Amino acid sequence: xxxxxxxxxxxxRFAALAxxxxxxxxxxxxxxxxxxxxxxxxxxxxAVGLLTGVAVTLCEVVADRSPGKWLMGLRIRRPDGSRSGFxxxxxxxxxxxxxxxxxxASAVYHAADRIFRxxxxxxxxxxxxxAATTAAILLFLASSxxxxxxxxxxxxxxxxxxxxxxASADDVRAAGFDLGPITHAPSS
Numbered sequence: 098x099x100x101x102x103x104x105x106x107x108x109x110r111f112a113a114l115a116x117x118x119x120x121x122x123x124x125x126x127x128x129x130x131x132x133x134x135x136x137x138x139x140x141x142x143x144a145v146g147l148l149t150g151v152a153v154t155l156c157e158v159v160a161d162r163s164p165g166k167w168l169m170g171l172r173i174r175r176p177d178g179s180r181s182g183f184x185x186x187x188x189x190x191x192x193x194x195x196x197x198x199x200x201x202a203s204a205v206y207h208a209a210d211r212i213f214r215x216x217x218x219x220x221x222x223x224x225x226x227x228a229a230t231t232a233a234i235l236l237f238l239a240s241s242x243x244x245x246x247x248x249x250x251x252x253x254x255x256x257x258x259x260x261x262x263x264a265s266a267d268d269v270r271a272a273g274f275d276l277g278p279i280t281h282a283p284s285s
Contacts, residue, residue, distance in 0.1 A: 107248050110260060113165030117154075120164045125150045144208035147201040154194050158186045166260065176247060176259045185256050192252035196233030203229040 129146030133139065157163045161181070162172050173189065175181050181189075191198070203225050210217045239251055247259045 106262075107243060109169045109171060109262075110243075110248065113163065113169045113171055116165030116168055117163045121150050121153045124153050138208070138211060140204070140208040140211045144201070144204045147197070147204050151194060151197060151201055154190065154197070157193075158183065158190045161186070170263045171260050172263050173258055174261045175257060176249070178261055181258045185258050189252050189256040189258050192255060193250075196236045199229040199233050199236075 125146040128149035129142045132145035133142035136142070154163070157166075157173060160167075166172065173181050173186055175185075206217075206225060207222065209215065210222065241250065243250060244254060247261070249259050253259055
């Protein structure tokens with residue numbers, strides 16, 4: 098039984114997401130453990146880990162792809178296949194990572210409250226956590242659907258982008274980086 102191209106494409110997107118998740122979690126864990134050892138404050142470690150996760154996800158904006166998309170041969174483009182602009186990718190990133198951004202803002206506020214002894218009301222902090230978590234869940238559910246022929250997510254539809262297969266071997270290289278010609282090692 099052969100698969101339709103859209104089914105294969107959906108599998109590639111989920112595989113890229115899994116690779117991205119593993120990469121981000123590894124970097125976040127190292128940063129959070131380092132912050133925990135340096136400050137001995139769990140809230141600071143959580144904030145540093147989440148801020149690192151936000152920074153790691155910015156590679157999609159700069160390089161047109163994430164590590165997972167690079168491995169799967171995918172790029173962030175316009176629906177017609179032409180290059181997407183920096184502002185389009187930045188808007189896509191902001192919508193895609195908004196759940197992470199909301200939870201990160203809450204963690205940073207908690208860390209600032211502990212470090213600078215702001216004396217924030219405990220009820221207000223709990224409400225901030227609840228609002229951030231609820232918004233993150235709703236935004237994740239709203240943007241995780243795949244729509245149309247090109248399996249575009251809600252944030253792709255809103256920003257005018259689409260995740261497409263790389264068109265050629267030259268298109269596989271990261272945007273902005275010239276690695277030179279790809280050669281194979283001589284076999285012995």
